[in-house]
Amino acid sequence: LDDSTLQPSPLCVLESCTSNLAKCLFSSSCRDGVMCEMKCTEPLAKTEEAVHFAGLMECMRVHCPGFPPKKSCAALHCSVEAASCAVHSKCRHTLECADKCVPDKYTAALTATDLPMPQEAVVKTSMLRQSPALLGATVDDTLACISSCPLDDSTLQPSPLCVLESCTSNLAKCLFSSSCRDGVMCEMKCTEPLAKTEEAVHFAGLMECMRVHCPGFPPKKSCAALHCSVEAASCAVHSKCRHTLECADKCVPDKYTA
Numbered sequence: 661l662d663d664s665t666l667q668p669s670p671l672c673v674l675e676s677c678t679s680n681l682a683k684c685l686f687s688s689s690c691r692d693g694v695m696c697e698m699k700c701t702e703p704l705a706k707t708e709e710a711v712h713f714a715g716l717m718e719c720m721r722v723h724c725p726g727f728p729p730k731k732s733c734a735a736l737h738c739s740v741e742a743a744s745c746a747v748h749s750k751c752r753h754t755l756e757c758a759d760k761c762v763p764d765k766y767t768a769a770l771t772a773t774d775l776p777m778p779q780e781a782v783v784k785t786s787m788l789r790q791s792p793a794l795l796g797a798t799v800d801d802t803l804a805c806i807s808s809c810p811l812d813d814s815t816l817q818p819s820p821l822c823v824l825e826s827c828t829s830n831l832a833k834c835l836f837s838s839s840c841r842d843g844v845m846c847e848m849k850c851t852e853p854l855a856k857t858e859e860a861v862h863f864a865g866l867m868e869c870m871r872v873h874c875p876g877f878p879p880k881k882s883c884a885a886l887h888c889s890v891e892a893a894s895c896a897v898h899s900k901c902r903h904t905l906e907c908a909d910k911c912v913p914d915k916y917t918a
Contacts, residue, residue, distance in 0.1 A: 700757035804877035846911035866891040
């Protein structure tokens with residue numbers, strides 16, 4: 661990790677974790693865990709105390725790999741780094757915040773000792789940040805790729821096989837960009853209330869028409885009016901489907917709203 665920004669090597673993530681990150685997006689618990697830990701580290705980045713957190717994470721990476729990390733291992737190999745972090749309030753609060761992001765099934769194991777230790781996931785999730793200059797138009801590329809995959813009529817989730825085959829690298833890069841992550845998460849949250857309801861079929865029908873006749877991101881409304889007017893009308897007369905469309909429309913980045 662960089663002592664100031666807390667950003668690990670993006671190259672390492674893209675080479676080693678691409679498929680895992682892509683699969684993570686299909687699991688709400690995994691997505692929530694990643695987002696939770698990223699929020700914990702962001703306030704500490706580029707502060708004077710970041711060096712203490714980075715030092716502890718490096719020690720844990722080298723001596724106590726795996727998830728969840730064992731506190732007994734941390735106490736044995738990284739006690740100096742842990743103490744250095746603990747005496748600095750911002751670093752300590754970051755550890756306490758990250759500890760709350762650990763899934764319940766690990767809680768008992770992580771409270772085995774009184775020494776507060778972070779999860780290796782903090783290191784991994786902080787890998788999900790990188791500058792827009794490196795990533796380019798990842799929002800456009802990622803959402804365009806995802807929209808090219810067919811939806812399941814019931815769950816309204818894009819085909820996992822299609823995403824993993826076609827969009828893996830885009831998704832991995834997307835996780836380095838807050839605007840891209842927020843866009844993807846926003847659209848997924850919009851469809852969740854509609855999934856597995858009777859009205860889901862109307863939304864899926866419209867999305868399938870758009871995928872076939874109006875590919876790309878953002879979708880052109882003029883194209884939808886020309887090729888998918890029947891499907892759009894069918895969705896519009898059903899309140900849940902209509903609300904899902906309205907919600908998704910708000911997820912479009914500001915640069916397209918004009």
